[in-house]
Amino acid sequence: MRSSKLGYLIREGFKSILTHGFMSFASVTIVVACLVIMGSFTLIAVNISSLLDDLESQNEVIAYVEETMSEDAARALQPDIEYISNVRSCQFVSKEQAMSEWVAQRAQGEGDQSAYTDLPAGVFRDRFIIYLEDISLMEQTKDELRGITGIAKVNGDLQVAEGFMAVRNVISAVSLVLVVVLVVVSVFIMSNTVKLATLSRRDEIAIMKMVGASNWFIRFPFVVEGLVLGALGGIIAYFLEWGLYDVVASRLMTGLIASLIAVIPFSAVSTVVLLVYLAVGLVVGVFGSSIAIRNYLQV
Amino acid sequence: MVIFENVSMTYPGGDMRAIDDMSFTIEDGEFVFLVGPSGSGKTSVIKLITGEVMADDGVLNVNGFDLRHMRRPKLPALRRTVGVIFQDFRLIEDKTIYDNVAFAMHVVGATNRDIKRRVPYVLDLVGLSGREKRFPREVSGGEQQRVAVARAIVNSPRLLIADEPTGNLDPARSLELMLLMDRINEMGTTVLVVTHEKELVNSFSKRVVAIEDGRVISDGMDGYYSYEIE
Numbered sequence: 149m150r151s152s153k154l155g156y157l158i159r160e161g162f163k164s165i166l167t168h169g170f171m172s173f174a175s176v177t178i179v180v181a182c183l184v185i186m187g188s189f190t191l192i193a194v195n196i197s198s199l200l201d202d203l204e205s206q207n208e209v210i211a212y213v214e215e216t217m218s219e220d221a222a223r224a225l226q227p228d229i230e231y232i233s234n235v236r237s238c239q240f241v242s243k244e245q246a247m248s249e250w251v252a253q254r255a256q257g258e259g260d261q262s263a264y265t266d267l268p269a270g271v272f273r274d275r276f277i278i279y280l281e282d283i284s285l286m287e288q289t290k291d292e293l294r295g296i297t298g299i300a301k302v303n304g305d306l307q308v309a310e311g312f313m314a315v316r317n318v319i320s321a322v323s324l325v326l327v328v329v330l331v332v333v334s335v336f337i338m339s340n341t342v343k344l345a346t347l348s349r350r351d352e353i354a355i356m357k358m359v360g361a362s363n364w365f366i367r368f369p370f371v372v373e374g375l376v377l378g379a380l381g382g383i384i385a386y387f388l389e390w391g392l393y394d395v396v397a398s399r400l401m402t403g404l405i406a407s408l409i410a411v412i413p414f415s416a417v418s419t420v421v422l423l424v425y426l427a428v429g430l431v432v433g434v435f436g437s438s439i440a441i442r443n444y445l446q447v
Numbered sequence: 448m449v450i451f452e453n454v455s456m457t458y459p460g461g462d463m464r465a466i467d468d469m470s471f472t473i474e475d476g477e478f479v480f481l482v483g484p485s486g487s488g489k490t491s492v493i494k495l496i497t498g499e500v501m502a503d504d505g506v507l508n509v510n511g512f513d514l515r516h517m518r519r520p521k522l523p524a525l526r527r528t529v530g531v532i533f534q535d536f537r538l539i540e541d542k543t544i545y546d547n548v549a550f551a552m553h554v555v556g557a558t559n560r561d562i563k564r565r566v567p568y569v570l571d572l573v574g575l576s577g578r579e580k581r582f583p584r585e586v587s588g589g590e591q592q593r594v595a596v597a598r599a600i601v602n603s604p605r606l607l608i609a610d611e612p613t614g615n616l617d618p619a620r621s622l623e624l625m626l627l628m629d630r631i632n633e634m635g636t637t638v639l640v641v642t643h644e645k646e647l648v649n650s651f652s653k654r655v656v657a658i659e660d661g662r663v664i665s666d667g668m669d670g671y672y673s674y675e676i677e
Contacts, residue, residue: 156553167541355537358497359598360527361554362520 161372172377178337179381179432180388183425186330187389191417193323199409200316204283209304211293213274222274228296229276234289239277246272284313343440353444363445370437378433382425389421390414449473449496449606454505456495465491467661473639475605478632480648480655481641488661489641493610497529498522510605527555530599530607534614536591538583545579548597555602565601573597573627589620596627606637613644621647
């Protein structure tokens with residue numbers, strides 16, 4: 149293609165954005181609205197998932213060592229425990245450490261630890277604090293721990309683990325349904341906006357056909373227009389999302405809630421958000437415009 | 448050159464033939480009026496010539512293109528040899544007069560240099576010098592029709608078709624337009640004017656093809672009234 153012709157078609161695409169200002173504004177607004185709605189919901193789901201990961205990782209299993217074993221023998225069990233595939237990490241706690249932690253906890257509640265100073269360490273057992281890779285496999289892991297010679301008892305709260313799994317499953321299902329619904333609604337709205345934009349230019353397309361314009365000659369400026377509007381929508385949506393996210397995150401990170409949850413900083417997801425928004429904007433813009441004018445090209 | 452040889456055409460979903468066994472030939476360089484009452488098939492003839500609809504039967508050849516056996520992607524090439532003027536002008540409202548004419552040259556891949564040279568020449572030919580920067584809504588109906596003529600001839604088509612070109616013009620502007628068409632014909636372009644304006648046809652001694660119910664009912668040089676079409 150001659151460069152002057154390509155230049156003309158690109159210029160026509162840009163000119164069209166300005167001459168059909170209202171429809172351009174409407175298209176960009178729809179793209180921005182859909183991206184921000186979908187993006188916000190996805191980011192909420194990502195944060196909840198991260199929070200669950202964090203909480204799950206704190207869910208521990210305690211393996212108590214036989215009372216008859218010396219501390220050295222008990223410590224020697226660590227490699228056997230770590231050998232279990234679902235064990236993420238494992239920390240040895242001696243009887244003395246266990247007792248001092250227990251006393252400290254009591255003292256915090258009662259404000260006085262003098263009552264426990266004479267308590268012999270022998271009432272406690274050496275133990276391992278174990279963190280798991282996957283809490284859904286807790287019961288199976290507990291069985292494997294019980295199978296190690298020298299482990300007397302294993303404690304792990306299965307109900308808590310099941311609670312986490314139930315919450316995660318519900319959130320995953322709701323997220324999936326909502327994202328799918330929002331995508332379908334967005335595509336429907338966007339394609340109708342593009343159709344509306346091209347409907348107003350049906351006559352223009354018919355005139356182009358009548359003077360002998362090929363289909364790609366007609367389509368090219370529309371594609372350029374869709375490309376520019378889609379990219380613009382993606383970029384605006386990105387900055388809007390950034391602003392919204394920071395406002396919400398800063399509100400959540402103050403006060404009591406901050407001690408309970410940790411919001412993922414926007415900088416950690418910004419590149420992905422920008423790339424996804426740009427990609428969705430471009431795809432919707434280009435395909436939306438070229439599909440929408442397809443019917444008018446059959447003249 | 449236009450050859451209709453026993454051409455028939457029924458619109459999709461229609462039960463009557465819009466064109467029924469029609470035959471006529473227009474030689475290169477001719478000026479022909481195609482006349483007939485409403486519903487006689489005049490617009491269908493234009494649609495067949497420009498490839499908007501396809502014939503069901505017969506031989507149809509326009510400027511060397513065999514329209515009965517032509518594939519759709521070839522249509523732009525055919526249309527670049529045919530200029531069309533419509534009763535409602537069909538100008539692009541948000542383009543200036545200059546751009547309305549120039550874009551027809553961009554379509555055929557003309558260079559910017561050729562466009563800058565040719566467009567002012569054609570606008571001068573149709574009497575629109577000095578109006579290049581105006582938009583269609585800023586000029587009169589007669590001037591809008593002349594923009595349409597300029598757009599139709601800017602690529603030097605072999606055939607110029609005018610579909611009721613004077614329908615929206617007063618008698619004086621209509622005569623001016625027909626004189627312009629006559630001048631274009633004298634420069635070598637074949638001209639086919641579709642109309643039902645009797646006075647206009649009779650004021651020019653040109654070939655008149657009359658059609659009714661999709662058939663040619665007469666074809667000659669002796670004027671419109673002799674066919675008694677109302």
